Amino acid sequence: MTPRVSPILAILGLLWVVVVTGLAVLKPGAIALSTVTAVLQFSTILALVALGQALVIVCGGAGIDISVGGMVSLAVVLAMLLVKAGLPGVLLPALCLAIGLALGLLNGFLVTRLRLLPLIATLGTFYVYSGAAVALTGGAAQAGVPTYLLPWGRGAVGGLPLPFLTLALPVFVMAGALLHTTSWGRWIYGMGFNERSARLVGIPVDRVRLAAYGASGALAGCAALVSLAWLGGGRPNIGQNLELTSLTAAMLGGIGIFGGRGGVFGVLAAVLLLVTLQTGLLQLNVNTVWQVGIVGTILLIVLLIDNLALIRRTSTACSHVRRQGF
Amino acid sequence: MRAFLQRFGEREALLALGCMVSGLVFSILSPYFATPDNLLTVARNSTELLLIGLGMTLLLGIGGIDVSVGSVLGLAAIGIGRLLEAGAPPALAALAGPVAGLALGVVTAFVVIFGRIPAIVATLGLLGLYRAGIFLALGGSWLSGLPVGLTNLLAARIFGLPFSVLVIALAYAGVFVAVRLTPFGAHLLAIGNSEARARLAGIGVRRVQVAAFVLSGGLCGLAASFYVATYRNVEMTIGATLALEALAAVVLGGTAVTGGRISLLGTAFGVILLRLLQNGLLLVGVPSLWQPVVTGLLLLLVLGAEALWGRLPLERLRQSVVGVAQRGAVR
Amino acid sequence: MHTHSKVVLLAAALLAVSSTFALAADKKVAFVPQIIGIPYFDAMEAGGKEAAAKFGVDFIYQGPVDTNPVDQMQIVQNLIDQGVNAVAVSVLDASSIAPVVEAAKAKRVALFTSDSDAPKSGRALYVAQATDEGLGDAIIDEMVKRVGEDAKIGIVSGEATASNLNAWIGFMQARAKAKYPKLKLLEPQFAGGTAQRAAQIATDLMTANPDLKGLIGVASTTCPGVGQAIETAGKIGQVIGTGYCSPNTARAYLKSGSFGYSVLWDPKELGYLTVWAGKQLIDGKEVPATTTPEGMSHPVTYDAKTGVLLLGEPAVFTAQNVDNYKF
Numbered sequence: 001m002t003p004r005v006s007p008i009l010a011i012l013g014l015l016w017v018v019v020v021t022g023l024a025v026l027k028p029g030a031i032a033l034s035t036v037t038a039v040l041q042f043s044t045i046l047a048l049v050a051l052g053q054a055l056v057i058v059c060g061g062a063g064i065d066i067s068v069g070g071m072v073s074l075a076v077v078l079a080m081l082l083v084k085a086g087l088p089g090v091l092l093p094a095l096c097l098a099i100g101l102a103l104g105l106l107n108g109f110l111v112t113r114l115r116l117l118p119l120i121a122t123l124g125t126f127y128v129y130s131g132a133a134v135a136l137t138g139g140a141a142q143a144g145v146p147t148y149l150l151p152w153g154r155g156a157v158g159g160l161p162l163p164f165l166t167l168a169l170p171v172f173v174m175a176g177a178l179l180h181t182t183s184w185g186r187w188i189y190g191m192g193f194n195e196r197s198a199r200l201v202g203i204p205v206d207r208v209r210l211a212a213y214g215a216s217g218a219l220a221g222c223a224a225l226v227s228l229a230w231l232g233g234g235r236p237n238i239g240q241n242l243e244l245t246s247l248t249a250a251m252l253g254g255i256g257i258f259g260g261r262g263g264v265f266g267v268l269a270a271v272l273l274l275v276t277l278q279t280g281l282l283q284l285n286v287n288t289v290w291q292v293g294i295v296g297t298i299l300l301i302v303l304l305i306d307n308l309a310l311i312r313r314t315s316t317a318c319s320h321v322r323r324q325g326f
Numbered sequence: 327m328r329a330f331l332q333r334f335g336e337r338e339a340l341l342a343l344g345c346m347v348s349g350l351v352f353s354i355l356s357p358y359f360a361t362p363d364n365l366l367t368v369a370r371n372s373t374e375l376l377l378i379g380l381g382m383t384l385l386l387g388i389g390g391i392d393v394s395v396g397s398v399l400g401l402a403a404i405g406i407g408r409l410l411e412a413g414a415p416p417a418l419a420a421l422a423g424p425v426a427g428l429a430l431g432v433v434t435a436f437v438v439i440f441g442r443i444p445a446i447v448a449t450l451g452l453l454g455l456y457r458a459g460i461f462l463a464l465g466g467s468w469l470s471g472l473p474v475g476l477t478n479l480l481a482a483r484i485f486g487l488p489f490s491v492l493v494i495a496l497a498y499a500g501v502f503v504a505v506r507l508t509p510f511g512a513h514l515l516a517i518g519n520s521e522a523r524a525r526l527a528g529i530g531v532r533r534v535q536v537a538a539f540v541l542s543g544g545l546c547g548l549a550a551s552f553y554v555a556t557y558r559n560v561e562m563t564i565g566a567t568l569a570l571e572a573l574a575a576v577v578l579g580g581t582a583v584t585g586g587r588i589s590l591l592g593t594a595f596g597v598i599l600l601r602l603l604q605n606g607l608l609l610v611g612v613p614s615l616w617q618p619v620v621t622g623l624l625l626l627l628v629l630g631a632e633a634l635w636g637r638l639p640l641e642r643l644r645q646s647v648v649g650v651a652q653r654g655a656v657r
Numbered sequence: 658m659h660t661h662s663k664v665v666l667l668a669a670a671l672l673a674v675s676s677t678f679a680l681a682a683d684k685k686v687a688f689v690p691q692i693i694g695i696p697y698f699d700a701m702e703a704g705g706k707e708a709a710a711k712f713g714v715d716f717i718y719q720g721p722v723d724t725n726p727v728d729q730m731q732i733v734q735n736l737i738d739q740g741v742n743a744v745a746v747s748v749l750d751a752s753s754i755a756p757v758v759e760a761a762k763a764k765r766v767a768l769f770t771s772d773s774d775a776p777k778s779g780r781a782l783y784v785a786q787a788t789d790e791g792l793g794d795a796i797i798d799e800m801v802k803r804v805g806e807d808a809k810i811g812i813v814s815g816e817a818t819a820s821n822l823n824a825w826i827g828f829m830q831a832r833a834k835a836k837y838p839k840l841k842l843l844e845p846q847f848a849g850g851t852a853q854r855a856a857q858i859a860t861d862l863m864t865a866n867p868d869l870k871g872l873i874g875v876a877s878t879t880c881p882g883v884g885q886a887i888e889t890a891g892k893i894g895q896v897i898g899t900g901y902c903s904p905n906t907a908r909a910y911l912k913s914g915s916f917g918y919s920v921l922w923d924p925k926e927l928g929y930l931t932v933w934a935g936k937q938l939i940d941g942k943e944v945p946a947t948t949t950p951e952g953m954s955h956p957v958t959y960d961a962k963t964g965v966l967l968l969g970e971p972a973v974f975t976a977q978n979v980d981n982y983k984f
Contacts, residue, residue, distance in 0.1 A: 114633040127622025135615040139817020231752035282735040289461040296454020471909025559852040559881035562694035614846040
């Protein structure tokens with residue numbers, strides 16, 4: 001069963017062309033390598049987190065992860081506190097990843113073992129993780145990121161920022177390969193498309209879902225590492241709003257909210273589009289509040305168009321029972 | 327006793343017990359908790375969330391959701407504030423709230439239902455739009471020190487009870503009657519149970535869905551009237567945390583996110599428990615920064631406990647849905 | 658092919674024309690607040706615009722919609738990339754500009770802070786409204802004047818992650834310890850950015866401490882909440898409210914009596930001074946130790962060692978003088 005690539009990618013491509021052309025016409029000075037570097041740098045954290053969100057949603061079962069922002073914040077805080085407490089600084093990357101993974105696995109446990117609905121489970125952990133991050137530090141930023149990380153966090157090669165090049169891009173390639181070429185990928189799409197059938201066929205739905213939540217956590221840990229290496233300090237509320245923006249990016253990227261649909265490169269494209277749009281609007285000195293409004297409008301329009309295409313597709317094919325849910 | 331519990335509903339009983347136990351603990355740990363003034367404070371703090379939670383309960387009942395409720399409250403509040411600033415009579419300003427809320431509910435309904443976009447994503451998009459709208463409507467500033475006329479109006483006491491308590495009780499009673507005793511209610515829960523089957527049964531699905539969103543909007547607008555009356559300030563970040571808090575309270579109260587089973591009493595208890603905990607914890611000296619953690623832990627513990635030690639008997643009923651227009655469990 | 662080359666020529670012509678426009682444009686000074694949409698920063702924007710008009714520079718005002726340092730940094734980065742000549746930032750915390758300091762230096766953009774500082778980040782200078790110490794001291798001293806030296810005082814702050822607010826709280830606590838040892842300053846509570854939370858927490862503080870004599874709202878967003886809480890609780894006169902609030906926000910509460918006073922500086926002047934400082938940096942002029950910038954009514958001081966350009970002393974607003982101010 002091939003995962004359906006939605007017309008969303010075409011729409012995204014069109015939007016991107018529109019944004020870049022608009023920028024080129026209205027402010028030619030903005031089309032420069034430094035802009036590309038800036039866009040990629042600011043896309044990295046969102047891209048990593050959006051990928052985790054996408055994986056969780058594609059697995060189906062009303063999958064969603066509202067706690068992604070909280071996981072990033074808490075990973076940042078715990079990693080820094082541990083390093084301050086005496087752990088060697090060289091362990092920081094491993095710490096971020098391990099903490100993120102643990103937090104994600106907790107989410108997965110709540111969803112697969114306790115059978116809590118993902119919306120509720122991650123709502124609870126959202127409050128716990130983001131609240132703990134701020135409460136443990138009293139809101140104070142944690143300074144003292146080991147200096148060996150900073151050249152990586154802030155460096156660039158040929159205009160491409162190092163974290164994007166060495167972390168985000170490989171991760172996306174791996175995820176794409178996983179989803180499109182391995183049996184794990186087929187399982188994930190199968191689960192998302194029709195969970196009952198997947199279980200009947202023998203797919204270890206719960207284990208795969210647990211792994212997806214774990215992956216989301218690990219990716220949040222990666223994002224935490226990038227933020228530490230880039231900012232040089234750990235802010236306890238660094239993950240603020242990431243849950244909403246990662247969900248927006250995933251939806252824009254073609255991930256169907258009911259699961260079983262969409263690809264990771266759509267997510268990357270959506271993230272890049274969003275950040276390019278943000279950058280473009282900033283270059284044009286448009287008030288930042290409009291960004292929020294424009295992104296919301298684009299989300300609605302893109303989904304409307306996608307719906308129209310879906311209706312046209314299914315009306316000519318066999319009947320396709322649309323799943324209920326939110 | 328068991329029969330009473332069965333009827334009352336285990337989750338609501340659990341929450342009521344939780345309220346009583348925490349109340350008791352806080353009274354012991356702090357002499358200022360069990361005072362009439364403090365309890366009134368908790369009640370006042372709960373007003374907006376009780377109303378928004380009521381709307382959210384209905385939306386979850388049909389299998390929908392709305393993450394933009396905070397912004398709807400914000401836009402309605404701006405309308406009220408502007409009217410007050412222009413010198414309008416407080417009663418008019420108070421009514422403007424629900425009216426604005428209903429109008430916004432229509433917009434939300436339109437996008438979700440006629441756009442056929444899943445509610446969570448549609449309201450996510452609308453959230454962005456409404457936030458930008460709030461900034462525009464505020465002109466980039468705040469509404470501060472709004473005239474006290476509205477405050478005095480809504481703080482009036484009728485039969486010794488604050489006006490807000492009466493309004494909330496009326497709202498809950500009204501919704502209870504609508505859901506329990508009218509076809510609207512049965513249809514609402516049937517749609518939440520299974521939209522396809524409800525449609526097959528001939529229920530006007532669209533109509534009920536629109537009604538739910540519009541009603542939810544109206545309740546947010548009503549909450550805005552009380553908000554402006556109590557705080558006399560409308561800032562850009564108004565209502566930012568309310569959507570998720572309302573969702574947490576409603577879920578805590580036993581309403582199923584997947585739809586088909588709602589609990590009005592549960593929502594009320596959920597809101598009160600949340601606000602009670604926030605108040606009590608501060609009184610006993612727990613720093614305010616830990617309050618979100620407590621909210622999250624409460625949610626996870628209550629739902630986790632239910633998952634581990636068995637669900638409500640009615641859950642099994644829901645799972646074995648036979649027939650078409652199922653009248654779900656309503657409390 | 659023919660139309661293709663026409664299009665290319667047209668595009669090249671457009672580019673050439675717009676770049677000449679870029680060369681002829683004024684120097685640009687930008688200010689990035691912590692968050693847009695609050696009256697305090699709106700006033701700074703107004704001051705900045707006034708100064709820009711006076712000193713012949715373009716003024717750009719851009720800020721994030723939430724208190725997220727990454728969003729703030731994105732704006733700063735974009736301004737640097739755009740070639741804005743001087744960028745002032747009211748930093749949410751040091752990490753808001755640390756990564757872009759090098760890029761700014763490379764592009765010869767003067768990056769400096771205003772209203773909130775990041776002392777060790779390599780910023781060109783810091784335009785301070787008043788010393789953090791002066792602000793902390795002023796609010797405690799005025800409170801003690803009104804409630805006595807052995808009173809209990811509560812603190813309601815906004816975001817726990819805002820470094821400037823925490824700095825003021827730190828100095829409040831230091832002042833209390835040093836000068837008024839019998840003063841009981843409660844642990845600060847954090848209300849986030851809404852009036853509702855601030856009111857909720859202020860009310861709970863008053864309930865938990867019936868002998869509370871004073872409430873300090875540290876962030877300008879907490880002012881309405883604190884003032885309203887005192888009114889609603891009916892404790893006007895029993896509890897003296899205050900905060901770093903603008904006269905417009907505090908007016909209603911100063912008049913009703915729930916606020917005894919308010920400590921602030923003129924954010925419009927701060928905005929004005931910020932743009933002036935930007936101009937000095939662009940022109941490469943040394944800032945003298947004491948000077949009165951053109952259009953300002955009083956001198957400002959500059960400490961070259963710490964790079965702090967000080968606006969002046971904090972001002973205290975009361976019900977008597979609040980109507981003289983319109984911000």
